[in-house]
Amino acid sequence: MTVTLSPNSFEAVQSRFSAGRIPHFGPLAALVARSAFILLAQGLTYLLLLQFKTPNAGVVIRNWWPVYGTLVDLGCLGVLFWLTRREGIRLLDLVSVVKTRLKAEIPLGIGLFLIIFPLAVFGGGALAQLAAYGKLSPEFPQYTYMDHVLPWLALLYARLLWWPIWSATEEMTYNGYALPRLIALTRSRWLSVAIVAFFFALQHSFLMLAGWQFFLYIFLTFVPLSVAMLVAYLRLRRLPPLIVAHYLMDLSNVLFLYQVG
Numbered sequence: 001m002t003v004t005l006s007p008n009s010f011e012a013v014q015s016r017f018s019a020g021r022i023p024h025f026g027p028l029a030a031l032v033a034r035s036a037f038i039l040l041a042q043g044l045t046y047l048l049l050l051q052f053k054t055p056n057a058g059v060v061i062r063n064w065w066p067v068y069g070t071l072v073d074l075g076c077l078g079v080l081f082w083l084t085r086r087e088g089i090r091l092l093d094l095v096s097v098v099k100t101r102l103k104a105e106i107p108l109g110i111g112l113f114l115i116i117f118p119l120a121v122f123g124g125g126a127l128a129q130l131a132a133y134g135k136l137s138p139e140f141p142q143y144t145y146m147d148h149v150l151p152w153l154a155l156l157y158a159r160l161l162w163w164p165i166w167s168a169t170e171e172m173t174y175n176g177y178a179l180p181r182l183i184a185l186t187r188s189r190w191l192s193v194a195i196v197a198f199f200f201a202l203q204h205s206f207l208m209l210a211g212w213q214f215f216l217y218i219f220l221t222f223v224p225l226s227v228a229m230l231v232a233y234l235r236l237r238r239l240p241p242l243i244v245a246h247y248l249m250d251l252s253n254v255l256f257l258y259q260v261g
Helices: 010-018 026-051 057-063 065-087 099-133 152-186 189-205 212-236 240-256
Strands: 148-150 258-260
Touching (some): 026 189, 057 148, 065 152, 189 212, 212 240
Parallel strands (some): 148 258
């Protein structure tokens, strides 16, 4: 019996890499793209806030990444579309949805959320506070922690539309595209995990620029979460459960850390 491999399985990716269909710069382009698009979209949003004469725009902009984040996603999806087309596969092949598996993958994603999110964020966050600030529960800069505010229309957008696009695009970028192709390039799973986790965590530090301590705190907070998600993908070799878990993480963010203001 012939077994048909998913176009994005590690074996299929390795075969295309060996055939020269995957460019060596592909993984790095995907890894750098999100941080670059975050800074670009943030800059455009800052100019827009200045145009509307928003007081203290450089601080207020820290609230707005769940809105301008969709511009980041569109840019990254464009890069992924270009890269996957070079390989001869579809963008959606990075996700490899199989309808018959969804009944099992959705509960699995919920389970991953319940296990990974508290341990990585709360445990990792406490250690990150000690490393960056030298103490627990430091005084964080304005609009960076529990005091996020958005106008009601912007908050409605963040709670309805931002997170499904953001979560799926992140997983497609780091787990779906970059990790399997970096493994093919380096021939080392753990080196690849370390490299992808670095960029996965780093992008979050650019979302709210508020000094070097907060930058370091956010980076260190997201390192264990990034590693956990990457290792889970290595174990499962399926992206939908990771997207479900990521959905719940990002939805929790805009539901509990944002308010109308």
